Every structure is written in C-alpha cells, then in structure tokens.
Amino acid sequence: MSKIIAVHSYKGGTGKTLLSVNLAATFAKSGRKVAVFDLDFRAPSLFAILKAQSEEFWLNDYLNNACEVDKVLVDLSNRLPGSGRFYAGLANPATEAIRDMSSKDRKWEMRALGRLLALRESLIRDQKFDYLLFDTSPGLQYSSINAIVSADFVVVATTGDRSDVDGTKRMLAELYNLFEKKTGLVLNKVLDPSVTAKKAEMQTKIKESYHVPMLGIVPCFCEILRAEGSLLFVQDKPDHPFTKILGEMARKIENNEVN
Ligand SMILES: Nc1ncnc2c1ncn2[C@@H]1O[C@H](COP(=O)(O)OP(=O)(O)OP(=O)(O)O)[C@@H](O)[C@H]1O
Numbered sequence: 001m002s003k004i005i006a007v008h009s010y011k012g013g014t015g016k017t018l019l020s021v022n023l024a025a026t027f028a029k030s031g032r033k034v035a036v037f038d039l040d041f042r043a044p045s046l047f048a049i050l051k052a053q054s055e056e057f058w059l060n061d062y063l064n065n066a067c068e069v070d071k072v073l074v075d076l077s078n079r080l081p082g083s084g085r086f087y088a089g090l091a092n093p094a095t096e097a098i099r100d101m102s103s104k105d106r107k108w109e110m111r112a113l114g115r116l117l118a119l120r121e122s123l124i125r126d127q128k129f130d131y132l133l134f135d136t137s138p139g140l141q142y143s144s145i146n147a148i149v150s151a152d153f154v155v156v157a158t159t160g161d162r163s164d165v166d167g168t169k170r171m172l173a174e175l176y177n178l179f180e181k182k183t184g185l186v187l188n189k190v191l192d193p194s195v196t197a198k199k200a201e202m203q204t205k206i207k208e209s210y211h212v213p214m215l216g217i218v219p220c221f222c223e224i225l226r227a228e229g230s231l232l233f234v235q236d237k238p239d240h241p242f243t244k245i246l247g248e249m250a251r252k253i254e255n256n257e258v259n
C-alpha cells in the first residue's frame with residue numbers, strides 16, 4: 001500500500017497544494033491518521049491555506065536537524081469531524097527562512113533526503129500514521145526530487161496548457177523513469193466538459209501520450225477559484241463534485257488501483 005504520497009508537477013499553479021491538502025483531508029475524513037507536509041520552501045502556502053502556525057519549530061528545522069518531527073506537526077484534527085487525525089508540517093514563510101532554504105547546497109539536500117526518509121520509521125512505523133502527503137515545488141529542484149525519491153506514489157498534476165503538457169511528458173520520461181516511481185496523472189483545471197465526460201477514453205489517451213496511468217480528471221471549478229485558497233474544500237463542501245472526485249482518487253490509491 002502507498003503510505004507516502006508526493007504531489008508534484010512540472011509547472012507552477014497546476015493545483016498541487018489544493019490536491020495535497022484535500023487528498024489528506026479525504027483520507028482523514030475516512031478515519032485515517034494523516035499528515036500533510038509543505039515541501040515548497042520557496043513559496044510556503046500551507047500555513048495560509050490551513051490558517052495554521054507552528055508554535056516553535058517548522059519543517060525547515062526538522063530538515064536542518066534542529067528538532068524531531070513531533071515538534072513540527074500541528075494537530076488540526078478538530079477541523080474534521082470523526083475519528084481521523086489530521087496534522088500539518090508547515091514550511092516557514094519568513095523571508096529569511098525562504099532565502100536560507102534557497103541557498104542550500106547539494107550536501108545539505110542529501111542530508112535532508114535522509115531526514116525525509118526517516119519519517120517512514122518515526123511516523124508510519126512508530127506513530128502509526130496511515131498516510132504522509134508531500135506538497136512540493138514545481139519543476140526539478142532538489143527539495144522536489146527528495147520528495148519524489150521518498151514517496152511510494154507520486155501524483156503528477158498537469159493542466160491542458162501546451163508548455164505544461166510538453167514539460168510534463170519530458171519530466172516523466174527522463175526523471176520518473178529513472179526512479180521507477182509508481183505515478184498517477186491528474187489532469188486538472190479541465191475546461192472542456194466533453195473531456196471530463198469521456199473518462200475511459202481519456203484514460204487510454206493519457207496512458208498512450210504520458211506513459212503513466214491516469215489518477216483523475218478535475219474540471220475547473222469556479223467555486224474553488226472563488227474560495228481563494230481558503231477552503232478545506234472536501235470538508236466544507238461535502239456534496240460538491242470536486243469532493244466526489246477526490247474521494248475516488250483516494251479510493252484508487254488506497255486500493256492500489258492506479259495502473
Ligand atoms: N480544479 C480547479 N478549479 C479551479 N481552480 C483551481 C483548480 N485547481 C487549482 N485551482 C486554483 O489554482 C490556483 C493554483 O492552485 P495551487 O496553489 O493548488 O497550485 P500549485 O500547483 O500548488 O501552485 P504552486 O506551483 O505555485 O505551488 C489556486 O488559486 C487554486 O485554488
């Protein structure tokens with residue numbers, strides 16, 4: 001079963017953060033113990049989306065070997081009803097912290113990879129977390145590659161934008177093939193309703209052109225844009241089609257049906 005899920009993309013703004021947070025919340029709603037991590041250190045956004053703050057230590061500090069992960073996790077379980085547990089590991093949004101993370105060298109990134117890999121032991125084995133979700137920076141920077149390497153399953157979000165399509169294909173062929181990562185593609189912000197309607201046909205098309213299986217198709221929803229990133233969407237709008245689509249994605253990942 002996939003325990004660590006990274007959400008990545010070639011270009012920015014494809015919906016990684018939206019998908020990470022709402023997939024995590026979907027798992028937590030169904031009773032799972034889940035943590036979502038902001039690995040986008042150049043443009044931290046989970047603190048804003050979740051309206052949460054770290055008390056003392058940020059995810060940056062865990063990667064810097066300055067604390068254990070327990071000191072970083074913010075318990076947001078009270079945001080969701082039911083028995084699930086929902087935690088966040090936040091990236092520090094302070095300008096100094098962003099500059100500091102941008103100047104890390106390769107050696108530091110190697111050690112950071114070790115810290116990420118160690119989460120499997122500390123959180124999944126010892127603290128019985130069911131899922132860890134990694135929200136990443138777009139493109140091929142080290143922090144994203146570290147997230148991909150540590151994950152069991154990678155959700156790649158793409159839009160219909162021409163440069164996004166080409167870049168995503170190249171990235172999947174050159175980088176993901178190298179790591180042999182289990183991957184599922186999400187076609188996000190789809191404007192053409194006929195694309196959404198022809199799911200089976202799209203599944204074949206995506207496999208043929210991207211050489212990875214499709215995890216889901218998400219239309220562009222005005223309600224999401226209108227919420228301006230402030231909604232824990234699957235929680236606040238349980239009957240919305242987006243919530244149903246995310247439920248289907250979570251089920252596919254859980255049952256290992258992405259192939
Ligand atoms: N299916 C959708 N329908 C409507 N709006 C969407 C959809 N998916 C994402 N958005 C919106 O697009 C914007 C970018 O989404 P998000 O921040 O999740 O992307 P991202 O890939 O994390 O971006 P970045 O690369 O900058 O981190 C947000 O305003 C989000 O609400």
Ligand SMILES: [Mg+2]
Pocket residue numbers: 016017018040045135136
């Ligand atoms: Mg983001």
